[in-house]
Amino acid sequence: MTKASAAPGGRSTGLGEPVSARPRNPRGQGSRLREDIIRAATAMIERTGSDQSVTLRSVAREIGISAPSIYAHFEDRDAIVEAVVLEAIAQLHESVASAVAAHDDPVEGLLAGCAAYVDFGTREPARYHVLFDWARPKPESAGHDLSRTRGLNAFQTLVDNLDACVRAGRSTSADPFGDAVALWTALHGQVSLRASLPDFPWPPANTVEQMVFRLGHITSG
Template identity: 30%
Template sequence: MSSPAKRRSTGRHHGDLRNALLRAALELVGEKGPHGFTLAEASRRAGVSVAAPYKHFADRETLLAELATTGYREQYDRFARALGGSEDPVQQLAAFAAAYVRFAAEEPALFDITFHAGLDKSRFAELASAGDELTGLLLPVARRLAPDPDDAYDLLLRVAGAAHGLAVFLRQGLFGVGSGTLADTEEKAARTARAITSG
């Protein structure tokens, strides 16, 4: 008799099983938050046995860590495009802040996993590496405005912190609703970043 992990009751290829579980978990995070679901629920959503996930993921945190890594990589791509629109570091950090807000609005589940799942990066080398790559993309821009490494990191944190706060306010509806709300909040984030970097 085959073990539960090898059972293919749904006829899915193993590679599809991994992706199906990731999609199901992302949907559940969108509905319940990063702490509001179990691997068993993700299995049911994906249409597989509750034992199936353990072939790919040791536990729920391992699955979330893979999604958080995806979140960091998506941010990297978005932020790299934003930085590419200008050679001026003030404008680059303003564009980063606006892109941060848009990421939170367009990928709310990935945003929540990346920032609110409470994952221990020391357990997940790939996640830590993806986070370091993101810092490595942004920190050189801040260094052009604040040559001291500590000052540059502090500047980047202030810009990112302001963008994060505006992104959360946007998602909570504090800026209202409507087709122009996201664009208005992006402009708020860019304006705030310019004020921080110019000050």
């Protein structure tokens, strides 16, 4: 049997892998370790551009703990990635909703919200990519319901905003939901393609405004 290696300070990974000693959290602050795990996984995804770099061992090395310590907060590496995804969804939603709320005019709000979406995707390419490329939890799992609900809530902001344009007489859309899907598809396509083909002669950034006016059936007013 292989003897578990000891880390500096006498700690052992139990997996034959040394780690740097990490100060124990004060009593009542065990949740900080969970946050540290999510931060570490997020940093790894940002560095590598993929969630495949996230494993129990790699996260443990990142923050200087033993890999088995993670089980008190996450059952496996997929649960860690899921937490990163849920946090990214929440931040994207907050960015878009805040941009929309900053404007009284519904069209200006729609433009600002869509611009915030593209800005998040281009500013956080790895975190944005993992939103769509991660291995989603099984339909019967609690994580599936939570991620689906948060994702739908974020999308509903776009639907409600476009509907507000219709009610204000600023859009001729007869199907705000369907047109919001088309607009979201276009925004996602722009973020993804710009990330994949940075050397392509892309038009100016005001293409977001063009997409909003065309796909949202915005009228002058």
